[in-house]
Amino acid sequence: MTASTQSKSEEKGACLEVLAIELRSALHQYPNFPSKGILFEDFLPIFRSPQLFQKLIDAFILHFKEKFPNTKIDYIVGLEARGFLFGPSVSLALNCGFIPIRKQGKLPGEVVQATYIKEYGRDIFEMQAESMPAGCNIIIMDDIIATGGSALAAGELCKKLNANILEFAFIMELDFLKGREKLQAPVFTLLSSQKEALK
Numbered sequence: 001m002t003a004s005t006q007s008k009s010e011e012k013g014a015c016l017e018v019l020a021i022e023l024r025s026a027l028h029q030y031p032n033f034p035s036k037g038i039l040f041e042d043f044l045p046i047f048r049s050p051q052l053f054q055k056l057i058d059a060f061i062l063h064f065k066e067k068f069p070n071t072k073i074d075y076i077v078g079l080e081a082r083g084f085l086f087g088p089s090v091s092l093a094l095n096c097g098f099i100p101i102r103k104q105g106k107l108p109g110e111v112v113q114a115t116y117i118k119e120y121g122r123d124i125f126e127m128q129a130e131s132m133p134a135g136c137n138i139i140i141m142d143d144i145i146a147t148g149g150s151a152l153a154a155g156e157l158c159k160k161l162n163a164n165i166l167e168f169a170f171i172m173e174l175d176f177l178k179g180r181e182k183l184q185a186p187v188f189t190l191l192s193s194q195k196e197a198l199k
Helices: 003-024 044-048 050-067 083-094 149-160
Strands: 028-031 039-042 075-079 097-103 111-118 121-128 137-145 164-173 187-189
Touching: 003 050, 044 050, 050 083, 050 164, 075 083, 075 149, 083 097, 083 137, 111 149, 121 149, 137 149, 149 164
Parallel strands: 075 097, 075 137, 137 164, 164 187
Antiparallel strands: 028 039, 097 121, 111 121
């Protein structure tokens, strides 16, 4: 890496850090929701402000362009339902397609399925079998990674269609649940994460 390239990389990193700090300041916190020991950090206030929403998209784009400078990203894959809030906007900014992963029974045509464990049982994700060509480069996006069950199922669906998963990208992460350790590709979390459960 040349001094000039390193300098540009450091500038991008600093810019991303500034965006993340501003975005984090907009979050609302709700202790012990949805269950005891969890500090729920609500990112929905970001979407009430066009300026903050744009900065959220800009932050992801900065990261992807720095991480994959010579790789064409073909699709952003978003998980139902919160991945739908920002995934399409990120895909437009990257000039790539958006593919939704939905709960069972919501998609027409031939689908592939993957089961994942929820707090009170199992659920099934589906993706249309025709949604992506084999060998395409994708990024899987959702709002938060906790235990990693739903993201793991999303990765299984994409692998069934022979996609190349470049990365999983989330707004936030509950580190202490170690969900990232289960996933099939590297993980990027935009905002600083929770290292431990509430006492």
